[in-house]
Structures are given as structure tokens and as C-alpha cells.
Amino acid sequence: MPYLYNTPDETREMLDAIGVGSIEDLLAMVPADFRLRRALDLPPAMGEMELDQHMQMLAGQNHDASDKVCFLGGGAYDHFIPAVVDAIGGRGEFYTSYTPYQAEVAQGNLQAMFEYQSLVCRLTGMDISNSSLYDGASAAAEGVMMALASKPGRNRVLAPASLHPEYRETIETYLANLDVEVVTLPTPAGVLSIDELRAALNDQTACVLLQQPNFFGCLEDADAATAAAHEAGALLISVFDPISLGLLKRPGDYNAGDGADIVVAEGHSLGSPLAMGGPYLGILACKEALVRRMPGRIVGQTTDRRGKPCFVLTLQTREQHIRRDKATSNVCSNQALFALRAAVYLAQLGPQGLQETAGLCLQKTRYLADRLATTERFKPAFKVPVFKEFVLRDRECDVDAFIAAALDAGFLAGVPLGRWYPDLDDCLLIAVTEKRTKEELDRFVAFVEALAKDTEAAELGEMAESFG
Amino acid sequence: MRNTQDTQLLFELSHAGRRATRLPACDVPETPVAELLPAGVLAAAPPELPELAEPHVVRHFTNLSTQNMSVDTHFYPLGSCTMKHNPKRNERAAAYFGALHPLQPQESIQGILRLLYEAQQYLCEISGLPACSLQPAAGAQGELAALLVAAAYFKDQGQSHRRKVLVPDSAHGTNPASAVMAGFGVVTVKTKTSGAVDMDDFHAKLDDDIAVFMITNPNTVGIFEPNMGPIAEAVHARGGLIYLDGANMNAILGIARPGDFGVDMQHYNPHKTFSGPHGGGGPGAGPICVTDKLAPYLPAPVVAKRGEGREASGENGGAEYFLDFDRPKTIGRLRSFLGNVGVMVRAYAYIRSHGPDGLRAVSDNAVLNANYLLSRVKHFLPVPQGDRCMHEFVASGAKLKSERGVSAMDLAKRLLDYGYHAPTVYFPLTVKEAIMVEPTETESKATLDAFAETLFKITGEDPDLLHEAPHTTPISRPDEVQAARQPRMCYCG
Numbered sequence: 001m002p003y004l005y006n007t008p009d010e011t012r013e014m015l016d017a018i019g020v021g022s023i024e025d026l027l028a029m030v031p032a033d034f035r036l037r038r039a040l041d042l043p044p045a046m047g048e049m050e051l052d053q054h055m056q057m058l059a060g061q062n063h064d065a066s067d068k069v070c071f072l073g074g075g076a077y078d079h080f081i082p083a084v085v086d087a088i089g090g091r092g093e094f095y096t097s098y099t100p101y102q103a104e105v106a107q108g109n110l111q112a113m114f115e116y117q118s119l120v121c122r123l124t125g126m127d128i129s130n131s132s133l134y135d136g137a138s139a140a141a142e143g144v145m146m147a148l149a150s151k152p153g154r155n156r157v158l159a160p161a162s163l164h165p166e167y168r169e170t171i172e173t174y175l176a177n178l179d180v181e182v183v184t185l186p187t188p189a190g191v192l193s194i195d196e197l198r199a200a201l202n203d204q205t206a207c208v209l210l211q212q213p214n215f216f217g218c219l220e221d222a223d224a225a226t227a228a229a230h231e232a233g234a235l236l237i238s239v240f241d242p243i244s245l246g247l248l249k250r251p252g253d254y255n256a257g258d259g260a261d262i263v264v265a266e267g268h269s270l271g272s273p274l275a276m277g278g279p280y281l282g283i284l285a286c287k288e289a290l291v292r293r294m295p296g297r298i299v300g301q302t303t304d305r306r307g308k309p310c311f312v313l314t315l316q317t318r319e320q321h322i323r324r325d326k327a328t329s330n331v332c333s334n335q336a337l338f339a340l341r342a343a344v345y346l347a348q349l350g351p352q353g354l355q356e357t358a359g360l361c362l363q364k365t366r367y368l369a370d371r372l373a374t375t376e377r378f379k380p381a382f383k384v385p386v387f388k389e390f391v392l393r394d395r396e397c398d399v400d401a402f403i404a405a406a407l408d409a410g411f412l413a414g415v416p417l418g419r420w421y422p423d424l425d426d427c428l429l430i431a432v433t434e435k436r437t438k439e440e441l442d443r444f445v446a447f448v449e450a451l452a453k454d455t456e457a458a459e460l461g462e463m464a465e466s467f468g
Numbered sequence: 469m470r471n472t473q474d475t476q477l478l479f480e481l482s483h484a485g486r487r488a489t490r491l492p493a494c495d496v497p498e499t500p501v502a503e504l505l506p507a508g509v510l511a512a513a514p515p516e517l518p519e520l521a522e523p524h525v526v527r528h529f530t531n532l533s534t535q536n537m538s539v540d541t542h543f544y545p546l547g548s549c550t551m552k553h554n555p556k557r558n559e560r561a562a563a564y565f566g567a568l569h570p571l572q573p574q575e576s577i578q579g580i581l582r583l584l585y586e587a588q589q590y591l592c593e594i595s596g597l598p599a600c601s602l603q604p605a606a607g608a609q610g611e612l613a614a615l616l617v618a619a620a621y622f623k624d625q626g627q628s629h630r631r632k633v634l635v636p637d638s639a640h641g642t643n644p645a646s647a648v649m650a651g652f653g654v655v656t657v658k659t660k661t662s663g664a665v666d667m668d669d670f671h672a673k674l675d676d677d678i679a680v681f682m683i684t685n686p687n688t689v690g691i692f693e694p695n696m697g698p699i700a701e702a703v704h705a706r707g708g709l710i711y712l713d714g715a716n717m718n719a720i721l722g723i724a725r726p727g728d729f730g731v732d733m734q735h736y737n738p739h740k741t742f743s744g745p746h747g748g749g750g751p752g753a754g755p756i757c758v759t760d761k762l763a764p765y766l767p768a769p770v771v772a773k774r775g776e777g778r779e780a781s782g783e784n785g786g787a788e789y790f791l792d793f794d795r796p797k798t799i800g801r802l803r804s805f806l807g808n809v810g811v812m813v814r815a816y817a818y819i820r821s822h823g824p825d826g827l828r829a830v831s832d833n834a835v836l837n838a839n840y841l842l843s844r845v846k847h848f849l850p851v852p853q854g855d856r857c858m859h860e861f862v863a864s865g866a867k868l869k870s871e872r873g874v875s876a877m878d879l880a881k882r883l884l885d886y887g888y889h890a891p892t893v894y895f896p897l898t899v900k901e902a903i904m905v906e907p908t909e910t911e912s913k914a915t916l917d918a919f920a921e922t923l924f925k926i927t928g929e930d931p932d933l934l935h936e937a938p939h940t941t942p943i944s945r946p947d948e949v950q951a952a953r954q955p956r957m958c959y960c961g
Contacts, residue, residue, distance in 0.1 A: 001822065001825075001826045001829045001830070001833075002555070002821055002822070002826070003552070003553045003555065003743075003909070003910045004829060004830070004833050004909055004910065005910070005911065005912035005913070006833055006836065006837075006912070006913065010912075010913045011836065013913070014836055014837075014839075014840040014913060015836070017840060017843055017844070018839050018840055018842075018843045019843070020839075023832045023835065023836055026835050026836065026839050026856065027723060027835065028856075029691060029692045029694070029856060029858070030692045030720070030723060030724050031692075031694075031696070031697060031729075033697065033729075034696070034697075034724045034728055034729040035723065035724055036596075036722060036723060036724055036725055036728065039722065039824040039825065039828070040593055040594060040721075040722045040824040040827060040828070041593050041824070042590055042593060042594075042819065042823055042824045042827070043820065043823060044823045044824070045820070045821060045822055045823030045825065045826045046820050046821060046823070048557050048821070051557060051561065051817060051820055051821055052557065052560065052561070054820065055560075055561040055564055055813075055817065056564060057579075058564075058579035058580065058582060058583050059564035059565060059579055059580075060579065061578045061579030061582070061784065062565070062568060062576060062577050062578065062579040062580055063572070063576040063577075064565075064567035064568045064569070064572070064576075065567040065568075065569060066567040068576075070569060072569040072571050072572065074571050075804055075805075076569055076570050076571065076804075076805065078567075078569070080491075082488075082489050084488070084522060084525055084526055087526070088525075088526070088529040088530065088533070090559075091530070091533045092538055092539075092540030092541070092554075093533035093534065093536045093538045093540065093541060094533050094536065094538070094747070094748055095538075095554075095745045095746075095747050095748070096538040096539040096540045096541075096554045096745045096746065097536045097537060097538035097539070097746065097747075097748045098544065098546060098549055098551060098746045098748070098749070098889070099549075099746070099748065099749035099750075100748065100749065102537075102880070102881075102884065102889065102890050103943065103946045104881065104884050104938050104941035104942070104943055104944055104945075104946075105535075105536065105537040105542075105884050105889060105890075105938075105941055106535075106536055106537065106748075107532070107535040107536075107942050107943060108532035108533050108534065108535035108536035109532075109536055109748040109749070111477070111532055111535075112529065112532055112748075113748075114477075114957070114959070115477060115478050115479075115959070117957055117958055118477075118478075118479065118958045118959040118960075119478075119517065121958045122515065122516040122517065123515055123516075123517070127958065128957050128958060129957075129958070131749070132750070134605035134606060134609065134750075134751075134803055135605060135803045135804055135805075136804060137801070137803045137804040138605060138609070138802060138803045145649075164804070166801060166803075166804040166805070167804065169800050169801045170800070170801050170802060170803055170804070172800055173616065173767075173799055173800035173801055173802055174649070174802075176616060176619070176620075176651070176799065176800070177616070177619050177650055177651025177652075178651055212509075219505065219506070219509050221508070222509065223508055245511070245515055246514075246515060247501065247505070247510060247511060248505075248509055248510060248511055249508075249509055249510060249511045249512075250511060250515075253511070253512075266804070273566035273567065274566065274567055274568055274569050274570070275562075275565065275566050275568065275809060275810045276565055276568040276569070276570050276577075276580055276805070276806060276809035276810070277569075277570025277804065277805025277806050277807075277809060278570075278605065278751075278803070278804075278805055278806065278807055278808040278809050278810065278811075279605070279750075279751035279753070279808040279809075279810055279811060280804070280805075291955070291957075297749065298955075298957055299957065300951040300952070300955050300956055300957050301951070301956040301957075302946050302947045302948065302950045302951035302956075303946070303947055303950065304943040304944050304945055304946045304947065305936070305944055305945040305946075305947070306943075306944060308943055310942075310943040310946045311946075312946045312948055312951050314948070314951040314952050314955055314957065315952055315955060316952075317952075319641075320608070320640075320641035320642050320644075320645035321640070321641040321642075321895075322641070323641070323645075324641045324644040324645060324654075325644035325645060325647065325648045325654040326648075327641065327645040327648075329645065329649070330608040330609075330611065330612060330642045330645035330646040330649055331606075331608060332606065332607065332608045332640075332641075332642050333606040333607065333608065333739070333746075333749060333750040333751065333752040334606075334749050334750040334751075335747075335750045335751050336747050336748040336749035336750045337745075337747030337748060337749075337750065337751060338747075338750075338751065340529075340748065343478075343529075344525065344529055346517055347478050347488075347517070347518060347520055347525045347528075347529075348488045348489050348520075348522065348525050349488070349489050349517070350486070350487060350488060350489075350517050350518065350519045350520060351514035351515050351516070351517045351519065352487060352514065352519075353487070353488070353489045353490070353491060354514075354515050354517060355514045355515070356490075356491035357491055359494070359501065360491055360492075360494055362501065362504060362505070363494050363496055363498050363499065363504075364494075364496055366499060366504055367496035367497065385504060385505050385506060385509075387505075403573055404573065404575075407573055407575070407576055412569060412572055412573075412576070415571045419793075434491060437495060438495040438496045441496065
């Protein structure tokens with residue numbers, strides 16, 4: 001057995017010390033009726049080398065962003081990860097440690113989490129950040145729960161269709177058994193209409209969710225949405241892309257500093273791999289007035305008995321291990337390792353690095369969007385500015401066939417939108433990060449153009465045959 | 469030797485104009501940002517991040533890392549948390565799947581889908597429950613998911629009056645918190661000194677409004693619940709469901725299966741049972757397994773398979789793995805995408821490394837190590853539950869407190885001086901001055917002996933020395949009251 005120490009002799013010594021004849025005797029408290037009288041039906045054990053070969057075999061049955069050119073986004077992005085992030089995140093002292101309840105032997109984790117919180121606050125313009133939640137979608141659901149708790153008597157949540165559909169689904173799951181109505185505002189132009197938002201707001205509205213850039217990559221009028229929400233006495237929950245804040249206004253600065261009240265984000269873009277969608281990093285921060293309703297762990301600075309500055313978990317009376325059924329949330333494990341990676345990433349990039357990353361995303365997205373719009377196959381679905389993603393309408397109305405052909409040609413082409421939006425079932429969501437080179441973008445455009453020619457040739461061929 | 473000079477924050481190390489990462493020049497024709505984006509959405513200034521050179525970043529975080537205890541560096545007998553060895557081979561395996569995008573065409577991800585499908589099957593076999601969803605992102609979210617499944621099931625059955633969830637007072641705090649989030653009311657059931665559920669109190673609180681009884685078994689005192697059979701029978705007779713908090717599955721792998729002892733739903737903590745690293749507080753994962761009648765309600769997607777493969781040959785043959793979204797009764801999703809796939813890859817690698825005999829040996833040795841340590845500790849720290857335990861035990865420092873004024877916290881803090889992570893203290897709430905010890909199977913007899921001897925030595929040390937412990941750590945006894953009263957949770961310098 002790979003990780004056990006006890007030899008037969010030691011086992012004997014230990015059993016003698018306990019005063020029993022066998023390990024079986026120690027298990028006597030498990031009632032006989034409940035004992036499994038056979039071996040588990042699992043494959044036999046593999047040694048390390050066999051395991052490694054097996055895992056490589058499974059990995060070999062996948063294609064991924066390392067062997068295909070990745071244009072997939074929709075909440076998960078192929079951003080660059082500096083080597084420093086892997087080196088620090090891979091240190092066993094970080095990744096094999098436990099939640100820092102014993103502050104004396106966890107100052108490393110605690111200080112890193114305090115720094116993460118501070119970085120998130122600076123990035124977003126918020127006052128307080130927790131030390132992470134599971135992912136962007138569940139952070140959005142927790143943000144909505146916070147908003148509902150801080151607006152007693154209000155039970156209406158407004159979420160435009162331009163919010164990530166899986167975030168909306170997650171919110172709806174969390175609220176399933178609570179008396180709350182989630183209202184979806186349609187976004188046929190790709191963005192929320194402020195007039196429709198105003199019309200939908202009423203004195204029952206606890207919060208408005210606004211994603212910036214939104215699920216389609218489009219830029220919303222965040223200032224006006226914030227103003228509208230606040231005029232109706234509702235909170236504004238901003239869902240943001242952390243990379244975009246290299247260029248875009250901080251949620252705390254919306255509407256001339258009036259600002260979002262709660263901000264949530266998927267933070268995997270900050271130095272964590274795509275990893276098939278998880279584990280990811282749920283970012284949640286808020287204005288100071290809401291801190292007592294915040295879910296999850298928070299690290300605070302204090303002094304020790306010798307007066308030395310140090311860090312501890314704080315405001316724990318909000319949390320489930322103290323407050324049990326009266327807690328703000330049931331969150332226990334968070335994503336501390338990925339919060340650490342985000343802190344290292346932001347420290348490594350600095351203000352210029354993040355600004356340059358965002359700038360490259362913007363420029364390359366614009367370049368590819370313009371080039372693809374000139375092909376016969378695609379036209380833009382919306383006429384609004386975008387940041388790192390955009391939606392194309394397929395004139396052939398055969399998105400699945402396009403994606404399959406692109407995969408064969410070496411591209412992970414885009415996310416089909418029909419699954420979530422029936423009226424966009426001829427649309428593709430395409431993302432371009434700083435990692436995409438001009439050569440890759442041009443190659444993709446050339447592929448699309450060649451495909452159009454092939455289709456034309458095939459159609460002509462078919463016509464020739466039918467007339468033949 | 470630890471670096472004691474570098475205790476500054478990142479922000480204090482910052483100097484205007486310093487750089488670490490430089491991005492490449494833009495290789496496509498550039499358009500001025502002001503022409504691409506409306507002025508109203510743009511930031512007035514670059515983000516307020518510290519400006520550092522790469523050596524700063526590396527040294528800063530590396531020095532921070534040396535201020536942590538971890539499983540790689542220290543013995544971590546932290547009861548309830550199962551801090552066992554984190555195999556390096558699993559980390560390498562997980563890296564093979566790091567560049568997969570969750571929305572790729574399914575034909576391009578057959579390898580990972582097969583892995584996840586098999587992982588679901590293994591979790592089902594180990595639990596004795598036939599259906600599985602890997603989506604929940606942590607144990608607590610697994611609890612929430614299962615309770616939402618129960619709520620949806622009762623609603624479908626026309627039994628929405630079942631609003632009551634029974635939770636033993638010894639349970640993890642996540643249990644009652646999850647029940648409330650799922651819309652239930654919580655009723656606490658007492659447990660006895662032995663750790664067993666108080667059956668009189670249980671029967672007094674059981675009625676036809678019960679939805680779910682949430683039980684941790686082996687429980688948080690480290691015993692197998694002696695009344696498991698009668699509890700499951702009584703709850704089922706009233707039409708309720710049994711939920712197992714799977715935090716302690718480490719103790720019963722291949723020994724007993726929750727599905728066989730009356731459980732309808734359970735979550736796993738793969739980071740405990742299957743050795744995923746805890747990461748300083750996460751990520752974990754919280755896959756759930758349920759009975760057939762609850763399967764339609766599981767969070768979607770689940771991984772499914774069409775056709776039969778020749779898996780032994782390394783080829784999937786005619787089998788095709790796919791994500792099954794077509795589940796009309798699903799409770800929905802609890803997070804984006806598929807779940808914490810990276811954690812499940814590690815769990816899969818762990819299960820494949822052990823096989824059936826190996827998993828059984830894991831539990832046998834976890835139980836052996838815990839009982840051995842119990843047999844050494846009980847002579848100086850009474851263990852109210854008795855002489856036997858499963859994978860962990862809870863000693864009481866009450867006598868030491870009353871006789872010498874030394875608290876469980878004092879013992880815990882002093883252990884840090886000797887290079888041991890502290891056990892869990894003051895939990896479960898049902899044991900006075902609780903000290904909860906879980907050695908796990910990946911520790912040696914020599915380590916257990918040394919730990920027991922150190923603990924014994926500490927109980928005889930000068931109480932004043934203990935009140936002020938630890939003495940050798942970078943800091944000692946932070947002022948938590950000050951932290952909570954004048955909270956400072958962000959560097960605003």
C-alpha cells in the first residue's frame with residue numbers, strides 16, 4: 001500500500017498495546033449486519049508508473065488549449081500564467097496546509113489572504129473582500145443572498161439575460177425554496193436597456209445583477225444601471241471580469257463613485273489554469289456597511305500578546321462553525337489556494353502588466369471580430385462595443401458543423417449559444433485572450449474563408465449532380 | 469533558518485516604475501482605446517496594484533510559506549479534518565488535464581469524461597448508493613445539494629409539509645447552516661457522553677413532518693453510531709430520508725457502506741477521504757451519491773455513457789461518454805461548469821493507486837493508528853467515549869482545567885512549540901475541553917509515540933508556561949477580540 005508505514009511487526013506491537021488480537025476486533029462497533037462481506041468492486045491497484053501511464057493515456061484522448069488554438073470563453077479563459085504563480089502555488093507549505101485556525105503556525109496563509117483581500121479591494125474599489133468562495137456563479141448566488149438579507153421585505157431579484165446563464169441557474173437553485181422571484185430582463189440588443197430596467201424596478205426589488213463586460217462580451221451602461229437600482233432602493237451587484245479592470249472602470253467607481261454595493265467574479269483568470277472548469281475562484285467584495293452579512297472567511301489584522309502585528313481569521317461569529325443555523329452561509333472550505341495564486345499573479349503583473357494584458361485582449365478581439373465579419377460565413381450579432389468576447393451569427397445556421405470542422409482544423413472555435421438562448425441558436429461566442437497571436441487569428445480567418453469556398457464548391461457539385 | 473526581516477506587506481515593498489511580467493508588443497494593428505470603447509466605461513487610472521520586481525514576489529511569498537505548518541512538513545493530528553499525506557503523483561496527474569476548457573466539444577474530451585464517469589462509479593460502489601453527481605464544489609455545498617434534492621423529491625411526492633431537518637448536537641456547523649439555506653427548519657437532537665444519539669430525545673423529536681435526519685457516521689466523536697439501524701428504520705417508517713455527512717468516510721472504506729446501513733444521500737470530502745490537498749482552506753469538492761429514487765433530482769450535468777468500450781485495452785472502443793443535461797427533474801446547478809474536476813482527478817488517482825485491498829488497508833490503518841494513540845493518551849487525558857474509536861477520538865481536558873487551570877487551548881498552543889499542529893479543540897461541543905485527535909493512516913508508530921509522549925510531558929509543565937504558549941512561533945496568541953471589534957481587513961496605506 002503506497003502510503004502506509006505500519007509493518008506487520010509494528011501492527012502486532014500496536015494491537016498488543018491496545019489489548020486486542022486483530023484490527024478486525026477494533027471494528028467490532030460496526031454492527032455485523034452492516035459489514036461489507038466482500039471486497040469493493042474496484043479495479044486492482046496500480047503502481048506509480050502504471051498510474052502515470054494510465055493518466056497519460058486518458059489525457060491523450062483529449063484535445064485541449066495546448067494543442068488546439070483556443071477561442072473558447074463563456075466564463076473560462078485561456079490566459080497566460082507566469083511561472084512564478086506555479087512555483088509559489090506549488091509549494092507544499094501552501095497547498096498541503098489547513099485552514100488557518102491556528103494563527104501562530106499559519107501566518108503565511110493568513111498574510112497572503114490579507115494581501116489577496118487588499119488586492120481585490122483595490123482592483124474593485126470595494127471596502128471589504130472575503131478570502132474567496134467556490135467560483136463566480138456560486139459567489140453571485142451568495143451575493144444575492146447577502147442582498148436579500150440586507151433588504152428585508154424585498155423578494156425580487158433582477159437579472160438581465162446578458163448575465164452568464166449558468167450564474168442565473170445557480171442563483172435560481174440557491175433560491176429554490178425561498179420566497180424570492182428572479183426576473184429575467186431580455187437583452188435583444190446584447191445589452192440591458194436602462195428604460196426596461198427602470199420599468200422593472202419596484203419597491204420589492206432587493207438587487208439588480210449586472211455583468212460587465214456581459215456574457216456576450218458587450219459593455220453595459222453600468223453607470224446608468226447603478227443609478228437606476230439605487231433610485232429604487234435596490235442594491236447593485238456587479239459581476240466583473242478581473243482582467244478587464246486593467247482598462248475598465250472599477251465597479252466601486254460606477255455612477256461617479258456611487259458604486260456597486262456587492263461585486264462578484266470568477267477569478268480563475270488570475271493565474272489559475274482552465275482545468276476543465278474547476279476548481280475556480282469565487283471573488284466577493286462589498287461596501288463596508290454590508291460586511292456583517294458577508295459569507296465565508298475573512299482575515300483581519302491585529303496584534304499578538306507581545307504587541308507584534310499579525311493576522312487572524314476574524315468576524316467568525318457570522319460563520320457556520322460558530323453560528324450554526326443562524327450563519328450568513330454554510331461556506332466552510334473556500335478556494336484559498338487559488339486566492340493565493342491570484343495574489344501572486346496580481347503582484348507579478350502589477351498595474352502595467354494588467355493594463356497591457358487587458359489592452360492586448362481588447363486589440364486582438366477587435367482585430368478578429370472585424371476580420372471574421374468580412375467573411376461570407378459570419379456577421380456580428382450585436383452592434384455594441386466589446387472587450388474580450390463577441391457574438392457572431394452564422395449565416396449557414398449550422399454552428400455545430402462549423403465547430404466540428406474547426407476542431408479538425410486545429411481550433412476550439414467558440415461556444416454555441418443555442419443551449420441557453422433559443423433565439424441565438426445560430427450564434428457563436430468567441431473569446432480572444434492576450435495569448436492569441438496574429439498568426440493564429442489570421443489562420444482562423446483563412447480557415448473560415450476556405451470553409452466557405454469548400455461549402456460553395458460542394459453545393460455547386462451537388463447542383464451539378466442533381467442536374468446531371 | 470527563517471527570514472525574520474521580510475515581514476512587510478506587498479504594498480509596502482512597492483516602488484513606482486518596478487516591473488516583473490512584461491507582455492509582448494501588440495502584433496495586430498492597434499486602434500486607440502478611446503475609439504474602441506466609450507469613455508464612460510474606462511478607468512481614469514491604471515489599477516492600484518503594487519509595483520514589484522520578480523525577485524521580490526518570489527522571496528516574499530516563499531518566506532510567507534515558511535511561516536505555515538503543512539502536511540508536507542509536520543504531523544497534523546487535526547480531528548475531523550483528515551490531514552493525511554497528499555501524494556505527489558496525483559498532482560502530476562491533475563496537471564495533465566489543466567488546459568481543458570469546460571465548454572469544449574464533447575468528442576474532444578473523451579478521456580476526461582471517461583475518468584469522471586469512472587470516478588462517479590467508484591464513489592457509488594464505495595458508498596453503496598447507485599447515482600452520483602460530481603458538481604458540488606465543497607462538502608458544505610454537497611450538503612446543500614442533497615437537501616435541495618430531498619426538498620424537490622418531497623415536493624414531487626406532494627409532501628411539501630416536510631419542513632423539518634433533525635441534526636445531532638455533535639454535528640459539524642455546516643449541517644444546520646445547509647438545512648436553513650435549503651429552506652428547512654432545524655431541530656437539534658441530543659447526543660450522550662458516549663457520542664451516541666440520545667434515542668429518547670430522537671423519538672421525542674421525530675414526527676411526520678420530518679424531511680431529513682442528517683447524521684455523521686462514524687460520528688464526530690469517532691464512534692460508529694450504535695443506533696444507526698433503529699434510527700434509519702424509524703426515520704424511513706415516518707417517510708423521511710437519511711443524509712450522511714461523509715466527512716469521516718476515511719474510517720469505513722471497504723468496511724461498511726452507507727447505502728447498506730440505511731443512508732439515502734451522502735456527500736464525500738475527496739480532500740479528506742481521497743487525499744486531495746487542503747490548500748490552506750480549499751479547494752475541496754463535494755460530490756454526492758443518492759438512491760435510485762432521488763437520482764432524477766441530482767445537480768446536472770452528470771457524466772453518462774453510451775455503448776460498451778474496451779477499456780482494459782486503453783481504447784474506449786465503441787463507448788461514448790457525454791454530459792447528460794437532459795434531466796427534467798434536476799435541482800439545477802450549484803456552480804458553473806462541471807464541478808471541481810481537478811480535485812476529482814486527484815481522487816480518481818488515489819482510488820486507482822489503492823484498489824479495493826488498498827482502500828480497505830487505508831481504513832484499517834486509520835482505525836489502528838487512532839486506537840493506538842487513544843490507548844496511549846487515555847491514561848492522562850480521559851476519553852469519555854471509552855476505549856475504542858474508529859479513525860479519531862475526542863479526549864477531554866476538563867480535569868486538567870479544573871485541577872491545574874490548563875485549558876484545551878493551552879495544550880493545543882504548547883504543542884505548536886514542539887512542532888506539532890494542534891488537534892481540533894472545543895469541538896464537538898458536547899465534550900468539555902474537547903481535544904479531537906485524528907492521526908490518519910499515513911503516520912508511523914514512531915510519530916504517534918513521540919506525539920503521545922510530548923502531550924503527556926506538556927500536561928505536567930508549568931501552567932504559566934502553557935498559558936503563554938506558543939513561545940517559538942513567529943507570533944503568539946493574537947488578539948482576536950481586537951481583530952473583531954476594530955476590524956482591519958484591507959491594507960489602505
